[in-house]
Amino acid sequence: MLSRVADSIYWLNRYVERAENIARFINANVNLILDSPTGVAQQWEPLVLTTGDLPVFQNRYGEATAENVIQFLTFDRDNANSIISCLRSARENARSIREIISSEMWEQVNTFYFMVQDAAEGQATFEPQHFFKEVKLASHLFAGVMDATMTHNEGWHFGQMGRFLERADKTARILDVKYFLLLPSVKDVGTTLDELQWMGLLRSASAYEMYRKCQHRITPTGVAEFLILDREFPRSIRFCLMQAERSLHQITGSSPGTWSNPAERSLGRLRSELDYLSIEEIVQMGLHECLNDLQQQIYGVGNNIFETFFALKPIS
Known part of the structure; x- marks a missing residue:
């Protein structure tokens, strides 16, 4: 197998998994705030620290509010670890090896990316809990499609x-x-x-x-x-x-x-x-x-x- 192909398959999966994990962090924090006793301070900065991007976030956004952190980790195209950036990278890796992966894998990663892009363009109607649940399900679907439609070889x-x-x-x-x-x-x-x-x-x-x-x-x-x-x-x-x-x-x-x-x-x-x-x-x-x-x-x-x-x- 060409090293270029192996590299693209490797990072395609890492980026999809990374997008899912970021969705998990944010959704868990949203649910935690809803469950916490009244008067407990909301804590959003640790989520940015989890991805290792706190200095970049502080320089660009300043205060770690819910709105700023969700925007930075979800829809910020200049943040390499945001959900939309991870899926953009995953899609580009998938595009470069379309002759290697199954058509169902390409369709799923493509659909996944456009789902997030549509949410970024329609943020006025953005519902965090529903959206992050959809991200997790789309990631699971990609993993399942890959297991079911791709030969279990080196790639x-x-x-x-x-x-x-x-x-x-x-x-x-x-x-x-x-x-x-x-x-x-x-x-x-x-x-x-x-x-x-x-x-x-x-x-x-x-x-x-x-x-x-x-x-x-x-x-x-x-x-x-x-x-x-x-x-x-x-x-x-x-x-x-x-x-x-x-x-x-x-x-x-x-x-x-x-x-x-x-x-x-x-x-x-x-x-x-x-x-x-x-x-x-x-x-x-x-x-x-x-x-x-x-x-x-x-x-x-x-x-x-x-x-x-x-x-x-x-x-x-």
């Missing part, structure tokens, strides 16, 4: 790898923001507001019902363990890394537990660390520090994938 595995690495990164980011920044003060720990925010976090990952099936109480350590270490929940960091590593080995043909390039080595080491890590060890080293390290390592895996498969190398 499909590159797409899977991109999707799961993006999902692992965003799960780590939203969990870090909640634990480290979102709660107003220490005195609120254990209160109704604290529980509502942890519930909002679970809902942003579509994890609330699945968490309740295995845990009776909502506790910070319980939520962290579920979203970091659970082997079976499809949005936990550990599950995502397991699936990404599986696809990577299918691409290279090497046996699980071995490595033949830096991408396999870095991803396998990160996944194996989570295999033998307990929530008690995570709490002891500091949840923020652990999540920050996970984000850095996931970023490193992405760089290694680029260098191994996509980078243009000089001919010797």
